[in-house]
Amino acid sequence: MFIRLILLILCLLAGAARAAEPELLEPEKAFKFSARLLAPGELEVRYEIAPGYYMYRDKFRFGAEPSSITLDASKLPPGKVKKDEFFGDVQIYRGDMRFVLPLALADDRVSRFVLKAESQGCADLGVCYPPQEQKAEIRLAAFSPAAPAAAVSPFAQPAPGAASRGESTSEHTMIAELFKGGFWALVISFFGFGLLLALTPCMFPMIPILSGILVPHGEHLTHARGFALSLVYVLGMAITYALAGVAAGLLGTMLSSALQNPWVLSSFAALFVVLALSMFGLYELQLPSALQSKLAVTSNKLHGGHFASVFAMGVLSAVIVGPCVAAPLAGALLYISQSGNVVLGGSALFAMALGMGVPLVVVGASAGTLLPKAGPWMETVKRFFGVVLLGVAIYLVSPLLPAVAHMLAWAALLIAFAVYLHAIDPLPHGAPGYRKLFKSIGVIALLAGVALLIGALAGGRDILQPLAGLRSAVAPAAAAPKFQRVNSLSELENAVRIGAGKPVMLDFYADWCVSCKEMERFTFADDEVRARLSQMVILQADVTANLDEHKALLKRFELFGPPGIVFFDRAGTEIKGLRVIGFQSADKFAATLDLVLR
Amino acid sequence: MKRLPQALLLCAFAVLFAGAGYLVYQWRSSDLQPDPVTTGQMVLAAKLPGLDGKPHPLEQWRGKVLIVNFWATWCAPCREEIPGFIKFQDQYGPQGAQFVGIAIDTPERVEPYAREIGINYPVLVGGLEAMDFARQAGNRTSVLPFTVVIDRNGKVVTATVGVLKPENLEKLLKPLL
Numbered sequence: 001m002f003i004r005l006i007l008l009i010l011c012l013l014a015g016a017a018r019a020a021e022p023e024l025l026e027p028e029k030a031f032k033f034s035a036r037l038l039a040p041g042e043l044e045v046r047y048e049i050a051p052g053y054y055m056y057r058d059k060f061r062f063g064a065e066p067s068s069i070t071l072d073a074s075k076l077p078p079g080k081v082k083k084d085e086f087f088g089d090v091q092i093y094r095g096d097m098r099f100v101l102p103l104a105l106a107d108d109r110v111s112r113f114v115l116k117a118e119s120q121g122c123a124d125l126g127v128c129y130p131p132q133e134q135k136a137e138i139r140l141a142a143f144s145p146a147a148p149a150a151a152v153s154p155f156a157q158p159a160p161g162a163a164s165r166g167e168s169t170s171e172h173t174m175i176a177e178l179f180k181g182g183f184w185a186l187v188i189s190f191f192g193f194g195l196l197l198a199l200t201p202c203m204f205p206m207i208p209i210l211s212g213i214l215v216p217h218g219e220h221l222t223h224a225r226g227f228a229l230s231l232v233y234v235l236g237m238a239i240t241y242a243l244a245g246v247a248a249g250l251l252g253t254m255l256s257s258a259l260q261n262p263w264v265l266s267s268f269a270a271l272f273v274v275l276a277l278s279m280f281g282l283y284e285l286q287l288p289s290a291l292q293s294k295l296a297v298t299s300n301k302l303h304g305g306h307f308a309s310v311f312a313m314g315v316l317s318a319v320i321v322g323p324c325v326a327a328p329l330a331g332a333l334l335y336i337s338q339s340g341n342v343v344l345g346g347s348a349l350f351a352m353a354l355g356m357g358v359p360l361v362v363v364g365a366s367a368g369t370l371l372p373k374a375g376p377w378m379e380t381v382k383r384f385f386g387v388v389l390l391g392v393a394i395y396l397v398s399p400l401l402p403a404v405a406h407m408l409a410w411a412a413l414l415i416a417f418a419v420y421l422h423a424i425d426p427l428p429h430g431a432p433g434y435r436k437l438f439k440s441i442g443v444i445a446l447l448a449g450v451a452l453l454i455g456a457l458a459g460g461r462d463i464l465q466p467l468a469g470l471r472s473a474v475a476p477a478a479a480a481p482k483f484q485r486v487n488s489l490s491e492l493e494n495a496v497r498i499g500a501g502k503p504v505m506l507d508f509y510a511d512w513c514v515s516c517k518e519m520e521r522f523t524f525a526d527d528e529v530r531a532r533l534s535q536m537v538i539l540q541a542d543v544t545a546n547l548d549e550h551k552a553l554l555k556r557f558e559l560f561g562p563p564g565i566v567f568f569d570r571a572g573t574e575i576k577g578l579r580v581i582g583f584q585s586a587d588k589f590a591a592t593l594d595l596v597l598r
Numbered sequence: 599m600k601r602l603p604q605a606l607l608l609c610a611f612a613v614l615f616a617g618a619g620y621l622v623y624q625w626r627s628s629d630l631q632p633d634p635v636t637t638g639q640m641v642l643a644a645k646l647p648g649l650d651g652k653p654h655p656l657e658q659w660r661g662k663v664l665i666v667n668f669w670a671t672w673c674a675p676c677r678e679e680i681p682g683f684i685k686f687q688d689q690y691g692p693q694g695a696q697f698v699g700i701a702i703d704t705p706e707r708v709e710p711y712a713r714e715i716g717i718n719y720p721v722l723v724g725g726l727e728a729m730d731f732a733r734q735a736g737n738r739t740s741v742l743p744f745t746v747v748i749d750r751n752g753k754v755v756t757a758t759v760g761v762l763k764p765e766n767l768e769k770l771l772k773p774l775l
Contacts (some may be wrong), residue, residue: 024739024759059672084674120672127741127760128673130702130729510734551636558645563730582727 023262024123025050033134035115038100043071043138045117047097054082055121057091059131063116068107071115105140112139183344187351194355210360223365230364232307234357236314238350245349246342269393276389318353387417407456407466414449418442481524481533483507483540488549489556492539496572499537503596504568508554510544516563518583526586532593567596634754637735641666642752644731646700646722649709654722661750662696663774665767668732668744670703671711675761676743680715682764686771687719693775694750700724700732702742749774 024030032048045062049055057079062071077099079091115136122128210230394409401409418424423442427435455466486492486506496504509516523529543550543562557566557574565580578595641664645655656666667683669676680699687697697719701708705723712721724731729740736757737744745762747755747770756770 024741026739085678087674122674123741125760126675126678127743128670128675129739129741130670131672551639555643558643563727582725582730 024125024127025053027121027129027132028134030123030129031055031119031121031132033117033119033136035117035136035138037103037138037140040140041103041105043101043103043115045099045101045115047093047119049094049097049121051095052124053121054092054094054124055097055119057093059118059120061118062101063118065114065116066107066110068105068110069113070104070106072102072104110140112137114138183347186344187347190348190351191355194352195358196355197352198356198359210363227361227365229307229310230357230361232310233314233317233364234354234360236311237318237357238314238353240315240318241353242346242350245345245347265397269397272389272393276386276393280383280386383420387413387420404456407452407460411449411452411456414445414452418446418449421445481530481538483538486539486541486553487547489552492541492553495537495539496568501570502535502537503570504537504539504572505533505593505596506557506566506568507538507540508557508562508564508566509540509542510562519563519565519589523584523586523589526590528590529586529593532590532597535597536593569596635752637746637754637757638748638752640731641735641746641748641754646724646728647705648720648722649705649712651705654720656698659696659698660752662694663690663750663771664748665695665697665771666700666746666748667697668700668702668728668737668742670701670742671707672703673742677711677715679743679761679764680717682767684716684718686764686767690771690775691719695771695775698722700728702728747771747774 030050030053032050033046034048035043035045038044047055057076060073060076062073064071079093081089082092084090115138116133117135118131118133120129120131210233390413394406394413398406419442421438421442422435423439423446427439452466458467460466484495486495492506507516507519509520524533541550541553543554554564557564563580563582567575567578569575575596578592580589580592584592642656642660645653648654656664665683665686667676667680669680671677683697683699686695699712699717699719699721701721701723702725703723708721708723729737732744733740735744735746735754737759739759741759743761744757744759746757749755755774
């Protein structure tokens with residue numbers, strides 16, 4: 001048993017040791033931006049800066065549209081001083097950064113505005129990101145004088161194209177905040193946090209292990225002995241976490257970034273898949289029975305040895321459960337590694353693990369009476385756990401997967417889950433209520449899975465709105481105007497000839513071209529712009545595939561790639577001076593179009 | 599130990615999935631990497647304004663070992679590596695090495711800096727749209743510095759994100775010259 005687990009851990013470590021070189025985050029992930037209204041006249045801007053990245057304090061610029069709203073960005077909080085060889089001492093921000101901007105409203109009728117935030121940051125690896133502008137749409141309606149009570153539910157929605165906000169409070173920032181309290185307050189909070197974690201599927205793998213420890217004693221298990229055994233087990237787990245906390249203090253930020261490493265994530269996901277497969281009965285992991293015999297032998301010999309092996313099981317369990325609680329763990333480890341406070345870090349993690357262990361100790365102290373009794377229903381529960389474990393595996397690797405693979409994985413899981421729940425088998429006559437309930441759940445899962453599958457295949461990439469792609473295909477008029485596709489010079493010439501008498505616009509586009517997408521969302525979709533475009537022939541060359549025809553087309557216009565918009569007059573010759581390269585706002589672009597239409 | 603085969607099975611599973619995860623990761627990273635020949639052509643086909651305001655086609659340096667460095671005055675790591683480039687331009691220029699800087703910046707800021715530090719190779723200025731160009735050349739996250747080395751046949755040899763260490767660059771350049 002032990003050899004097996006140790007082998008497993010060794011091969012996981014071997015995988016992690018050959019880690020790939022660190023991957024740079026997309027700017028919107030490295031500097032996750034969001035904003036919300038705290039109170040009338042107070043706008044909270046937040047940047048969740050990824051570990052290993054930082055932003056320059058003096059590079060922030062804030063603006064609002066419409067301009068009747070003014071923001072005061074003169075009092076940004078002081079940052080950490082960074083000595084720079086070239087710039088002298090500069091102030092930088094790291095971690096979860098929030099600040100409040102006073103907001104002045106010249107016009108009461110404004111119910112919403114767009115916050116434009118310009119910023120610039122770098123990564124410790126030695127690269128910098130160009131200045132970026134991020135946008136968020138802020139609604140003021142919640143704070144109209146008529147509804148002051150609404151002040152508790154301020155909200156902001158990111159404008160399309162702005163960095164998505166994600167969960168409102170991610171676990172790891174919650175933890176970072178906790179650390180601001182006193183020592184004992186902190187330890188107690190961590191204990192409570194552990195209690196919460198005990199309710200998550202992370203603890204599933206521990207239940208069979210614990211029952212394996214308790215069951216061999218059978219009828220002879222006393223409350224005291226059960227309590228002692230489970231306590232030793234939980235202590236083993238807790239001390240492992242405490243050591244992790246101390247190690248974080250000594251190792252620095254390395255550890256938390258290691259948790260984000262693709263190798264580590266995939267290995268942990270693999271472990272969960274392995275555990276899940278055993279839940280489905282594909283093979284018997286036999287964790288409890290193997291342990292039973294081992295424990296039966298040792299406990300007959302000497303008690304100390306028994307406790308030691310239970311303790312060791314606790315240590316190993318901590319390693320197994322570790323990845324599942326990686327998110328809160330990363331937050332805690334990050335803080336500890338930055339503060340270097342080894343005692344605090346160790347105590348906090350110890351308390352957290354104790355909290356996680358409370359339900360296990362309760363089960364132990366009940367001398368096994370609270371342990372679920374074996375029976376056919378256990379199979380159903382096991383399968384359910386299996387599905388949840390597979391879900392955890394998908395969740396763990398989701399940052400590494402393209403959106404399509406992510407959606408397909410969820411679709412496959414949901415559909416398989418539905419089939420296990422007999423969603424597509426007919427219900428026997430007079431079926432008991434719970435079977436009807438299971439079937440209903442199964443049908444819901446089946447539909448959700450099918451929706452994801454169809455959405456993914458239809459080009460939808462949003463897991464929460466898988467079918468959004470289909471919707472826009474039905475009503476394209478709502479979005480950017482419809483372009484006629486051209487793929488080669490001859491197609492272009494044809495299109496220009498057919499459209500004779502109308503000016504022609506040719507837009508070069510590629511999937512990787514950021515400004516092309518911005519143009520599509522913010523400029524082409526603008527009513528003013530669309531009104532003008534409707535008087536023209538509008539062509540688009542999607543050169544994502546970079547075929548020879550595409551290259552010829554680009555070469556003809558001496559462009560090296562998108563973005564690039566070329567205009568032709570009514571006679572079909574190019575208007576040389578009017579090319580638009582890069583993003584142009586709707587007003588500016590409309591003015592350009594006026595020149596073309598003149 | 600009769601449980602050993604099971605342990606091996608578990609191990610094999612873990613390795614399999616980790617491997618699969620890694621492959622997906624690799625595939626994703628190489629996803630947007632265009633092939634060296636077309637990227638080289640694209641870079642050479644570019645035309646950007648110099649500090650004199652006139653457009654300069656990169657085509658004029660075809661046949662040389664071209665080192666195209668994307669940088670900016672606001673980027674500290676970029677400023678760190680430029681003195682090395684100046685040295686190498688002096689040292690290997692006669693043998694056919696040609697450095698070209700593309701600044702994601704404004705001429706007003708680039709010009710005094712280039713003068714102060716004594717940049718001895720052409721500097722072109724592109725706005726943020728030049729970043730799209732760098733992105734197409736393999737700079738997936740649009741960061742600076744980013745350096746593309748193109749051989750005499752117009753093929754991209756390397757595209758490096760982040761600071762290019764002088765010793766690495768030297769190792770790279772020597773066989774190309």
